[in-house]
Amino acid sequence: MKNQDDHLNHAIIEFYEKLSSWEMAVVKDNGFSLPQVHTVEILGLNGPMRMKELAEKIGVTTGTLTVQIDKMVKAELVQRRAHETDRRSILVELTESGQVMFEEHDKLHMQLTADLTIQFTEAERAQMLDFFKRINKEF
Template identity: 55%
Template sequence: MPVLNSLNHSIVEFYEKLSSWENDVVRDKGLTLSQMHTLEVLGIHESIRMKELAKHMGITTGTLTVLVDRLEEKKYVCRIPNQTDRRSILVELTESGQKMFEEHDRLHLRLIEEITTDLSDSQKELLLSCIDKMNASF
């Protein structure tokens, strides 16, 4: 149990530090953290149905609708009809949304390079494997 307690505290500490960094970066862009996360998911998955986007983000479709409305107003995303299912709408990044995603993704990569600089390649691979397994359990 002591290892689990230490792991718990370390994960909470890492989450808090990452959240603080993320909030500082996003605030400078005039976006909320939720809006930036929406751009991140869209940047990774490209065109996606609203229902799937909400699932990836762990939020309701109602909450997502408000996020997408605001991002659409800022010209970062657009809604398009789904050609294979007329009942659903796809959301995708606009050109400016893609640029914002790419810029933010570069900041993430730079952060990952900085915080893993003292890890060997095999330690980085092990870390990736552990994170992938933890993500799969959600």
């Protein structure tokens, strides 16, 4: 059913746009830049990561990321660590205070998710989780 898919598509985009606006608004209030919060978010969710990988996820060049990470190291949000097997690579990971920042930011996300699904039954929430998991796997 073509039209139905169109609706689903637009509903997804609308959701994405709204989440994006929400993220901006939240970030504006906490003193750090959006790229910094974004980086903390990614590292918090995925754990330590190589520069290259992180740059791809964020969508910037490694040149840009080097400068970005330098600033974040100064701000004590992240630290660099040698890669165990590949000496060209460098792992970036959250410091303790970076971890704290992640958890605080994550709490806001939790609250948002709770607010958005407030009228969902327990079963619906479970189904929603299943849907997202399957979609994320396909990505």
